[in-house]
Every structure is written in C-alpha cells, then in structure tokens.
Amino acid sequence: MDMFLLYTIPIYNLAIAVEYFYVRKKIPNSYFIKDTIASLSMGIGFLIISGLCNIFVFKIFTFFNNYSLFQIPYALSAIVYGEKINWLVFLLLIFAEDFCYYWFHRISHICRFFWCAHETHHSSVYYNFGTALRQTWLGSPFTWIFWAPLAILGFRAEDILLQSALNLFYQFWVHTRLTKSFGAFDSIFNTPSHHRVHHGSDIAYLDKNYAGIFIIWDKIFKTFHPEDNEPIYGVLHPIRSFNPFIIGLHMLKELYLDIKSANQIRDKVKYLYKPPGWNHLGTGKISRDLQNEYYYKNLKK
Numbered sequence: 001m002d003m004f005l006l007y008t009i010p011i012y013n014l015a016i017a018v019e020y021f022y023v024r025k026k027i028p029n030s031y032f033i034k035d036t037i038a039s040l041s042m043g044i045g046f047l048i049i050s051g052l053c054n055i056f057v058f059k060i061f062t063f064f065n066n067y068s069l070f071q072i073p074y075a076l077s078a079i080v081y082g083e084k085i086n087w088l089v090f091l092l093l094i095f096a097e098d099f100c101y102y103w104f105h106r107i108s109h110i111c112r113f114f115w116c117a118h119e120t121h122h123s124s125v126y127y128n129f130g131t132a133l134r135q136t137w138l139g140s141p142f143t144w145i146f147w148a149p150l151a152i153l154g155f156r157a158e159d160i161l162l163q164s165a166l167n168l169f170y171q172f173w174v175h176t177r178l179t180k181s182f183g184a185f186d187s188i189f190n191t192p193s194h195h196r197v198h199h200g201s202d203i204a205y206l207d208k209n210y211a212g213i214f215i216i217w218d219k220i221f222k223t224f225h226p227e228d229n230e231p232i233y234g235v236l237h238p239i240r241s242f243n244p245f246i247i248g249l250h251m252l253k254e255l256y257l258d259i260k261s262a263n264q265i266r267d268k269v270k271y272l273y274k275p276p277g278w279n280h281l282g283t284g285k286i287s288r289d290l291q292n293e294y295y296y297k298n299l300k301k
Contacts, residue, residue, distance in 0.1 A: 006047065008169055016129045019176060027177055034242040036130035041244040042120060043133030053140035054161060060144065061157035070154035077158035093155055094213065097147070097163040101212035104146035106223065109207045113272045116251040123247055125234040127199055132175035137248040167212045190215050193227045200231025203294040206287040
C-alpha cells in the first residue's frame with residue numbers, strides 16, 4: 001500500500017503546482033502557502049506512521065485469511081506472484097472495499113474517538129489538492145478494523161491494502177474547486193462537487209457525502225446532499241494553527257479534558273463513542289441537533 005502511495009508523490013506534487021498557478025488568479029483565496037506546507041507535513045507523517053502500522057495490519061489480515069470463510073483468488077496483487085489477475089475478484093473488491101470505506105468514514109464523523117483522528121483532514125479552511133494530503137497521524141493503529149471483514153471473507157491481505165491505497169489515490173482528484181458537474185458520472189461516482197459538500201462547515205452539509213469512490217452508498221443510506229452552494233470549508237471550531245503537531249494532536253487534548261471533566265465513569269466512556277459536540281452536562285449540540293434547528297428555522301421562513 002505505502003509503496004504505491006510513495007510512487008504517486010510526483011503526481012501529487014505536479015497536480016498541486018499546476019492547480020496553484022492556475023487557480024490563484026481564477027479563484028481567489030484558493031491557496032495559502034503556510035496551510036499547504038502544513039498539509040504536506042501531515043501527509044509525510046501519515047506515510048511514515050501508516051507504513052509502520054501496515055506491517056502489523058498485513059500480519060493481522062493474513063492471520064484472518066488462514067481462517068477465512070472462502071478462499072478468494074488474488075486480484076491485482078497476483079502480478080507480484082506471477083499469476084493472472086482475477087478481474088472478477090478485483091471488481092468485487094472495489095465495491096466491497098469502498099463499502100467498508102463508507103462505514104469507516106461515516107463512523108469517523110459520528111464517534112468522538114475516531115473523529116479525533118479524522119478531524120485533521122477537515123481542519124483546513126482551504127479546499128485544494130494540497131488539502132487532500134492533510135491526513136491523520138492517529139488513525140492507522142485503529143481504523144484497520146473496518147476492513148477486517150474483507151480478510152475474514154477471504155480477500156487477500158495484499159489486495160485489501162492495495163485497494164485501500166487505490167481508493168485513497170482516487171480521492172485525491174476530488175479535492176478541487178476547479179470543476180462543477182460531470183453529468184451522469186455524478187450519479188454513480190464521488191466527484192469534486194460531492195466532496196466539496198463533505199468538507200463544508202455549513203449546517204446543511206454536516207456529515208454528508210461520505211463516499212470514497214462510489215456516491216451510491218450515500219444515496220442508499222440517505223447521507224447524500226447535492227452542492228446547492230459552494231461550502232464554507234473547514235470545521236465548526238477552527239484550530240487556527242499551521243503547526244502540524246497541533247493540527248494532528250489537539251483533538252486528543254480536547255478529548256482528555258472532556259473526559260477529565262466528567263465525574264461518573266459512564267460519562268467518561270460516553271465521550272469516547274458519542275458524537276462530537278455531545279457533553280455530559282446536556283448543553284452540547286451534535287450535528288443532528290444543529291441540522292434540526294437549521295431546517296426548522298428555514299421551514300418557518
């Protein structure tokens with residue numbers, strides 16, 4: 001997985017350079033150098049940490065393969081072993097892995113523990129190819145559990161890790177303000193328009209469009225929202241820092257302080273799995289509360 005991502009670094013760098021010089025006059029406030037450097041720093045850290053973690057993830061998935069429900073042939077990784085690619089398995093894996101990604105992504109927004117890692121990716125108020133590389137340093141030791149069912153089914157460890165890398169690679173191009181609609185393509189696939197909504201801090205756009213490759217999951221599970229207006233990018237509580245260590249770790253500190261503030265054990269535990277915004281005093285508002293208020297106000301108008 002990580003070797004594949006290493007090979008794509010020149011593509012990322014070239015795309016960022018081209019976008020930067022093209023949009024800086026066409027779309028004002030598209031790039032800010034300090035923000036982009038912070039994003040690139042987060043991306044480098046992600047490659048190092050996820051690379052180390054995937055050594056163990058590969059061993060875990062291989063263990064599951066030994067006791068899997070089915071013996072599924074290799075997909076793309078068959079090339080490594082001098083075998084023929086099983087294209088049907090590859091096609092099935094694309095959908096199965098993206099289904100796992102959808103639920104990983106969705107839970108990362110509605111569970112405080114996982115949001116502590118994922119918030120990093122949403123923390124920039126700029127939306128560009130550089131932002132695509134703003135990846136978490138905290139997620140890799142835990143997020144593999146969302147893909148473990150694939151290994152238990154029988155998809156090979158090599159193929160799961162490779163396909164998850166391909167999914168991440170696909171998502172790079174959707175982080176841009178340069179394109180609008182792609183017509184029928186928008187009906188099936190995740191596109192810049194769909195993903196701009198996902199990065200919006202607008203109340204109506206919160207927790208929408210979790211798609212990796214296929215937008216169909218959002219339509220099936222009722223989390224889809226079209227791009228009515230260009231979003232205000234970022235999070236509800238901006239961090240206002242370009243320090244990669246603060247960007248990557250500040251949510252852990254906030255979680256710790258919230259847990260510390262609760263007196264009862266059950267409330268301390270709830271801070272781990274309740275949605276962001278929840279608090280034990282009952283004064284916090286989660287995204288669903290904010291959206292209900294928003295739609296009620298607009299309905300009255």
